[in-house]
Amino acid sequence: MCNIHTLNHNGHSLLHYAVQYDQVxxxxxxxxxxxxxDQDPNVTVPYSSRSDEEGLTPLCFALHNPKTRKDFPDAAWFVNVDPDAVNLLGETPLDTQKNTARKNxxxxxxxxxxxxxxxxxxLRSLRQATSTETVEDVWSDVGDGSDEDENFEDAVEVL
Structure with missing residues (x-):
């Protein structure tokens, strides 16, 4: 399983979303x-209430519907995964016919x-990583030493 955490647009903080490609x-x-x-009082999430577990239902429908999913720009990288990029990591690709977010x-x-x-x-060389290699070992063959590479290295975790 490969979990990827990504920097936000400004590069100032990490979005703590773990993308599990077989369970998107x-x-x-x-x-x-x-x-x-719940962790950030400045974040608002439309269509949702957490009074009970059923509060997930309207939010799930909103995320599933391309017309309402546009209300979640912070979730764009999660639902708009490029199947080729997933293949590079050796994970199961998403069905491009069903991945309607790509057309939004x-x-x-x-x-x-x-x-x-x-x-x-x-990070395509991650696919060739052996069980004895660490992220640092693989990264030494991929990154060019720039600040952006270093920031992303901190944001990548291979389990």
């Missing part, structure tokens, strides 16, 4: 968004997503 779905995204809201300009142009996609493509 609206329920997981809803839980992550609600957790973020509001999500596709979100600033945080292209940054993540570029970095994932730069």
């Amino acid at each position: 779905g609206s329920t997981e995204m809803a839980r992550l968004l609600l957790d973020r809201r 300009p509001h999500l596709k142009n979100n600033a945080s997503f292209p940054f993540l996609l570029d970095e994932i493509r730069d």
Whole structure:
């Protein structure tokens, strides 16, 4: 399993969303968004209430529907995963026919997503990593030593 944490657009903080490529779905995204809201009073999450577990339901539907998903720009990189990038990591690719977020300009142009996609493509050697190699071992063959590479190295965790 490969969990990827990405820097936000400004590079000032980490978005603590773990993307599990074999379990990408609206329920997981809803839980992550609600957790973020609970930790940060400045975050608002439309369509949701956490009075009980059923509060996840309207939010899941909103995330699943391309017309309402545009209300979640911070989730764009999560739902708009490039199947080729996933393949580079040796994980199961998403079904491109069902990945409707790829056709949504509001999500596709979100600033945080292209940054993540570029970095994932730069990490293609992770697919060849052996069980004895660490992220640092692999990164020494990939990064060019720039500040952006160093920041992303801190944001990548291979389990």
